[in-house]
Amino acid sequence: MRNISTPALAIRGGALSYGTTTALTDIDITVMPGEAMALIGPNGSGKSTLLKGVLGLIPLVEGTMTFGESAGADTGIGYLPQTEHIDPEFPVSLKQVVMMGRYRKLGLFTFPGKADRHAVKKAIADVGLTNVANKRFGSLSGGQQQRGFLARALASEPGLLLLDEPFNGLDQPNRDALLQTIRELKAAGVGIIVTTHDLDLAREVCDTVLFVNGRQIAFGPKDDVLTLANLQEVFSDFQVEIDEHTVVVPGHEGH
Amino acid sequence: MNFLDALTTAFALPFMGRALIVMLVLSVAAGVIGVFINLRGLEFLSDGLTHAVFPGLAAGFVLSGHNGVLIGALIAAAAATIVLTLMSNNKVASDATTAIVLTAMFSIGVIIVSASSGRAGGLEQLLFGHLLTVTDTEAITTVVVSLIALVLVLLTFRRQVFRAFDSVASAAAGYRRVVTELVLNVAIALVIVAASNAVGNLLVLAVLIVPGALSRLVSNRLGGLFVVAISAGLLASWIGLAAGFSISVNGGVDVPGGATVALTFIALYAIALIVRVIRKGANA
CATH class of the missing domain: 3.40.50.300 (P-loop containing nucleotide triphosphate hydrolases)
Structure with a gap:
């Protein structure tokens, strides 16, 4: 609590x-x-x-x-930026972007575990982007990118x-x-x-x-x-x- | 000995084997760090650091020969990295001022070497390396410096990715920007020092920047970038060294190994570029 x-x-x-x-x-x-x-x-x-x-x-x-x-x-x-100036060619998937929200919870030598993957999956589902989870982030529409950033903020709890x-x-x-x-x-x-x-x-x-x-x-x-x-x-x-x-x-x- | 024979048998020779080991370790470190240089757009800073390291190489060489090169380069790299990181963090440096300061450093290095008459051929070796005549001590120090650079980046891997993708959100997540940047810049400087020793100060950028740039042409996935960049480095080292050896033996000319390795890097990049253009044309 x-x-x-x-x-x-x-x-x-x-x-x-x-x-x-x-x-x-x-x-x-x-x-x-x-x-x-x-x-x-x-x-x-x-x-x-x-x-x-x-x-x-x-x-x-x-x-x-x-x-x-x-x-x-x-x-x-947790931070949801207004308009993010990201490189649209940056080679990360939506899932990888949302996982960034978990980075601070991971130890130096630990890889993302079940709880992290679950949190990422749930955050993506919460913003309704499950069907594009594996797409490159820069290929998503502006609205989808914003929801993706919200998912990242949610995943960081x-x-x-x-x-x-x-x-x-x-x-x-x-x-x-x-x-x-x-x-x-x-x-x-x-x-x-x-x-x-x-x-x-x-x-x-x-x-x-x-x-x-x-x-x-x-x-x-x-x-x-x-x-x-x-x-x-x-x-x-x-x-x-x-x-x-x-x-x-x-x-x-x-x- | 023809080129195909050189690809295998040449490396049985001790000096060729030593050169290959140095290049392979360097390729792994430079591959990983090169991807981050590409993602962050730090090519110009890397170029600047390369120039800034040169007077250190030169002074070390003049004071105590090849064994002094590493120490001199490390001191110069440390100073330049801290200054450049702080300058870019406080936004006081424009590209122009960086260029002016760093060209000055390079000129100073050239004058230092030229002014010391006792070291014949020194300037050429510093600029183009002496990959095929490195001593055991030089090989070991180059490998160790490369590995330190690699470990630094691997330990901060996640925050480097986060910073490269989205600097504000990475700061919001609690990663201090100046720390992330300093670690990467130090790693870049260490690879430059290691590579200067092997392929020479002028050809460092081929080893450091080409694999990362090439990987962006080939892969759209983060993991793929690192695999491609490292593989390209390993391949270019192997082919480049064999080519240099084969040309030297058959042609009777003394070709610096660093130059053929650098050219092989460029050739791989050209191939990747052509393949990409053709694939895009096929898709369109």
Whole structure:
């Protein structure tokens, strides 16, 4: 059982920068196991910066960042990239890509065993790609590649999972399937951070919301934070249209 | 002795047998590492390291002859690897600055050797190797250095594959990028040092880069790449050495073994390329 009393991720007074340019400040967040946090902000607001910071790709210049025992730099974080610039000719099959999610669990001298092969098979089945498991990864369609990367993240059985715009370009069946996957992961105690432009989606599967625009604008339970005042502050440069159910930020893909 | 006889009987001669063993071990190490060079697109860095090692070879040779070459090369390789890895990690190096620094290193090496009059033929041996006249000590050190390079890559095999395919996700999985890159660069440098000793500094790239490039032409599967690259290396070593021997004996000319081995590598690559073009044409 995962320890559910310690946060999967906690950042206190965090600031991140690229070289000398400060990109994001005042980050104070907690992601508990089994909780999903929506990360929302306009383009260039620091969403990717925060994800990179959590992944350890850019350093925290201020504040502290702590991980739960089942997540963090030593055990690995599940990560679903937005658009991956992979070499389409790279000679690996989908199955081999998903097995990469298991690498950290393998010892230096141990080969993948039954449990690893089973986890890979299950992850591929979960994203509905069993029939192309042995195909070269680069030969798959964009949507299939994205689901393949999701399978890799699932196979790693992460304590913390980062999803960068996972709903972009998904059709309705795939969108529903991904929502269901997120619900199952939450039930299994995984802490999740998902960046999205889709506020409906944030309401649907997320528990907390973090608004950023160069700094933290607001963080808290979604019902407290998803307010018109916060939206206006975050998207001050954008025209926000609100109808009965959806809020669409022009210039981005809405649903 | 004709070429077909040379393929078998020539290796009974001690100096030919020694050359073959050196080349076979080198081919296995260079085959595995060459595949990663190809997958990561590190051909230019490998070329740079080859140049950077040269002043080390030269200084070692001038100071204490053939036995000094290895030490000198290792010191130069260590320095160059660390500098290049850090530079590429911090993105301060453009291809142009790398090229300038490394050409400078190569020039310094040439001047060092040329300035020492006591070592006749030294420059030629450093550039083209002396595969057929390696001593037992040189053969053993070359084999040992190759094996160390091979073990380094085998121990980090999974993270090397992960890094080559998807650098961000490999970092997310908890593999520190600078460690992965440093290990591979050190392994490349070690193979360059070993190969410089055998086939000479100018021909190193044939041994290091051609098998990996060739394997991409032949195989679409990760495992297949390594099998093809190693096999190509073994085959080219055998045929190349026999060809060099046969030409030298029959033609009465002194052909460096490294050159015929390098040319055999290129010939195998050309064959693979032609076969691929024909197969693609047949499929279209």
